[in-house]
Amino acid sequence: MLTDTRLTERNVEDSDPLQDRLSPHIHLNLNVRGLGPSATLAINEQCAELQRQGRDVFRLGLGQSPFPVPDFVTESLREHAAEKDYLAVKGLAELRAAISGYLRRTEGLDYDPDNILVGPGTKELMFIVQLVYYGDLVIPTPSWVSYAPQAHILGRQIRWLPTDPATGMGVTADALEAHCRADPDRPRLLILNYPGNPTGIAYSAEQLQAIAEVARRYRVLVLSDEIYSGTRFDGEHVSIARYYPEGTIISNGLSKWCGAGGWRLGAFAFPSHLRWLLDGMAAVASETFTSTSAPIQYAATTAFNGGPELDRYLADSRRILAALAGFFQRTLVAAGADCRPAQGGFYLFPSFEPLRARLEAHGVTDSRTLCTRLLEDTGVAVLPGSNFGRPSRELSVRLAYVDFDGSTALDALKTGEQEVDDAFLRTYCPRVVTAAERMADWLSHG
Ligand code: GLU
Numbered sequence: 011m012l013t014d015t016r017l018t019e020r021n022v023e024d025s026d027p028l029q030d031r032l033s034p035h036i037h038l039n040l041n042v043r044g045l046g047p048s049a050t051l052a053i054n055e056q057c058a059e060l061q062r063q064g065r066d067v068f069r070l071g072l073g074q075s076p077f078p079v080p081d082f083v084t085e086s087l088r089e090h091a092a093e094k095d096y097l098a099v100k101g102l103a104e105l106r107a108a109i110s111g112y113l114r115r116t117e118g119l120d121y122d123p124d125n126i127l128v129g130p131g132t133k134e135l136m137f138i139v140q141l142v143y144y145g146d147l148v149i150p151t152p153s154w155v156s157y158a159p160q161a162h163i164l165g166r167q168i169r170w171l172p173t174d175p176a177t178g179m180g181v182t183a184d185a186l187e188a189h190c191r192a193d194p195d196r197p198r199l200l201i202l203n204y205p206g207n208p209t210g211i212a213y214s215a216e217q218l219q220a221i222a223e224v225a226r227r228y229r230v231l232v233l234s235d236e237i238y239s240g241t242r243f244d245g246e247h248v249s250i251a252r253y254y255p256e257g258t259i260i261s262n263g264l265s266k267w268c269g270a271g272g273w274r275l276g277a278f279a280f281p282s283h284l285r286w287l288l289d290g291m292a293a294v295a296s297e298t299f300t301s302t303s304a305p306i307q308y309a310a311t312t313a314f315n316g317g318p319e320l321d322r323y324l325a326d327s328r329r330i331l332a333a334l335a336g337f338f339q340r341t342l343v344a345a346g347a348d349c350r351p352a353q354g355g356f357y358l359f360p361s362f363e364p365l366r367a368r369l370e371a372h373g374v375t376d377s378r379t380l381c382t383r384l385l386e387d388t389g390v391a392v393l394p395g396s397n398f399g400r401p402s403r404e405l406s407v408r409l410a411y412v413d414f415d416g417s418t419a420l421d422a423l424k425t426g427e428q429e430v431d432d433a434f435l436r437t438y439c440p441r442v443v444t445a446a447e448r449m450a451d452w453l454s455h456g
Contacts, residue, residue, distance in 0.1 A: 150180060204247075
């Protein structure tokens with residue numbers, strides 16, 4: 011209902027059409043002013059539009075899994091297509107039990123299914139946790155595109171932790187300590203994402219232990235975004251919850267390792283004494299999204315229960331992703347870029363600072379212009395580092411090496427291909443290979 015008195019007065023005085031009277035200058039929430047669509051979704055739509063116009067675009071913008079949802083999981087969705095009732099706000103009991111089992115299997119951690127909250131994607135749950143928990147958002151630069159805008163919409167303070175390219179641009183215990191020491195009692199929510207978006211970097215057990223120690227000292231709530239856990243190339247994902255169980259919420263879902271981003275299914279697992287936070291979030295959920303899609307929850311139960319088919323799918327996906335990451339990283343480094351090798355996920359976060367003089371000579375002085383020119387000249391679509399909290403002048407970009415048909419590539423491994431070498435990549439992921447070579451050529455020759 012509109013309660014703005016100015017509007018009501020004008021309603022009486024004149025008879026403008028409604029849209030003339032609803033002014034964004036008066037009626038748009040201040041925290042939403044100036045916000046456009048999220049960069050990942052905007053680049054996806056821009057690429058689709060360019061392709062409709064007949065352009066050959068290499069889609070390395072949106073981080074979408076190239077692989078199909080495993081057959082046994084789509085089969086489960088088919089079987090449950092007729093499930094049409096609203097489900098419990100916190101999620102289907104069988105799914106929460108399956109997620110609890112998954113965390114026991116993969117992490118050796120025990121979560122009571124009652125302490126698990128299911129939602130329509132972890133992105134929505136991240137927004138709600140920031141709404142319900144009153145604290146500063148602490149994230150490293152660079153971080154995924156949506157953490158900071160969510161905090162901004164909710165009016166939370168955003169504190170960027172400085173990072174060091176030499177150590178992979180992740181959170182360090184020292185940076186967290188320095189940040190917290192300045193104001194020890196402030197409530198804070200630290201988001202840790204590993205394998206990381208946008209860098210592809212994972213933390214070692216020692217790094218996680220050191221971060222956990224600082225977080226415990228300053229009672230920092232940690233949201234551990236483990237959506238890429240199943241893509242870690244060596245299969246050895248370790249959660250910080252092993253070292254800081256009392257202060258960590260684990261976030262995971264189907265979007266990445268299960269190839270089901272569009273299904274929108276995510277979940278948070280809480281330590282038991284943070285039940286009040288889960289309950290607060292569930293109250294908001296009940297007043298907003300009600301419950302998560304029923305057929306998807308049944309299929310997700312099948313996915314989280316896992317089994318040999320999922321194990322094979324994950325192992326094969328990881329081999330392909332690891333080979334692509336290696337090929338792309340080596341190609342860019344050979345062309346003069348700085349780029350750390352990835353340890354999982356779909357991304358690389360190269361910096362072209364070593365090539366600044368040459369790029370500046372062509373009018374490229376910031377990451378946004380860099381991406382625009384790269385797209386115009388080569389057809390390769392990537393996102394500017396500035397979307398991830400890097401200074402706008404820094405010549406960094408995020409690329410998602412996902413423009414290939416994952417179904418054909420997985421089939422090739424099932425039906426006899428043994429090696430995932432450069433020849434395999436040229437046959438089954440030709441667009442990613444070409445995109446890497448075009449980028450390298452563009453960097454070398456301008
Ligand atoms: N997480 C993916 C990305 O960073 C896409 C999904 C999204 O941003 O909502 O590209």
